[in-house]
Amino acid sequence: MTDLFPTAIEKDAVSRVIRTRRSILIFLPEKPDSALIEQAIDLARWAPNHKLTEPWRFYDLGPESHRRVAELNAELVRAERGDGAAKNKLNRWLGIPGWLALTCKKSDDSFREKEDYAACCGAAQNMMLFLWAHGVGMKWSTGPVTRDPEFYNILGISGEREFVVSLFMYGYPAKTPDPKRADVREHFTLLP
Numbered sequence: 001m002t003d004l005f006p007t008a009i010e011k012d013a014v015s016r017v018i019r020t021r022r023s024i025l026i027f028l029p030e031k032p033d034s035a036l037i038e039q040a041i042d043l044a045r046w047a048p049n050h051k052l053t054e055p056w057r058f059y060d061l062g063p064e065s066h067r068r069v070a071e072l073n074a075e076l077v078r079a080e081r082g083d084g085a086a087k088n089k090l091n092r093w094l095g096i097p098g099w100l101a102l103t104c105k106k107s108d109d110s111f112r113e114k115e116d117y118a119a120c121c122g123a124a125q126n127m128m129l130f131l132w133a134h135g136v137g138m139k140w141s142t143g144p145v146t147r148d149p150e151f152y153n154i155l156g157i158s159g160e161r162e163f164v165v166s167l168f169m170y171g172y173p174a175k176t177p178d179p180k181r182a183d184v185r186e187h188f189t190l191l192p
């Protein structure tokens with residue numbers, strides 16, 4: 001055993017953070033400090049990634065891009081569900097304190113791209129767990145706005161070189177949903 005490994009108390013803390021993290025939908029107004037977000041992104045990058053491609057790109061949205069994304073999303077909602085729904089969605093999104101997009105580098109090799117996407121998902125989980133340990137909740141989103149060309153323009157990226165893995169909303173939770181998972185034995189087989 002070396003000091004690389006956590007103490008017994010730290011081990012319990014890791015389990016607790018993994019088990020208690022929830023996707024958060026309703027936030028307090030205060031925006032978490034950008035230094036904390038940068039620390040989370042720094043740690044996210046320690047996820048395993050095959051061939052060390054480091055395929056992840058993170059974009060923390062400032063006030064202007066936040067507003068543009070909220071307006072774009074409201075336009076998409078308007079087309080589907082009308083003015084009232086769009087107005088409600090706009091107000092809701094404008095009131096969410098933090099927004100962060102995670103994209104993945106595209107690859108000519110489809111298997112590599114799949115591996116790179118997997119690596120980005122590992123990075124996302126690192127980030128979510130670190131922030132949860134600091135009291136910050138996130139929600140991963142792959143809604144229609146994340147596939148809209150204008151969203152790519154707002155991020156300032158080319159869809160030929162990157163694709164969106166998630167648009168995360170984040171902040172201090174105002175409400176934490178109850179956990180839901182099936183019994184582990186339903187998803188685990190011990191082979192001889």
Ligand SMILES: Cc1cc2nc3c(=O)[nH]c(=O)nc-3n(C[C@H](O)[C@H](O)[C@H](O)COP(=O)(O)O)c2cc1C
Pocket residue numbers: 021022023024139140141142143177180
């Ligand atoms: C790839 C991926 C895409 C997701 N997209 C959405 C989404 O578009 N909207 C949403 O409300 N939640 C989304 N989620 C969050 C899941 O709904 C959430 O993780 C699930 O309900 C389990 O809740 P928990 O994270 O609190 O354990 C997504 C999660 C993943 C991994």
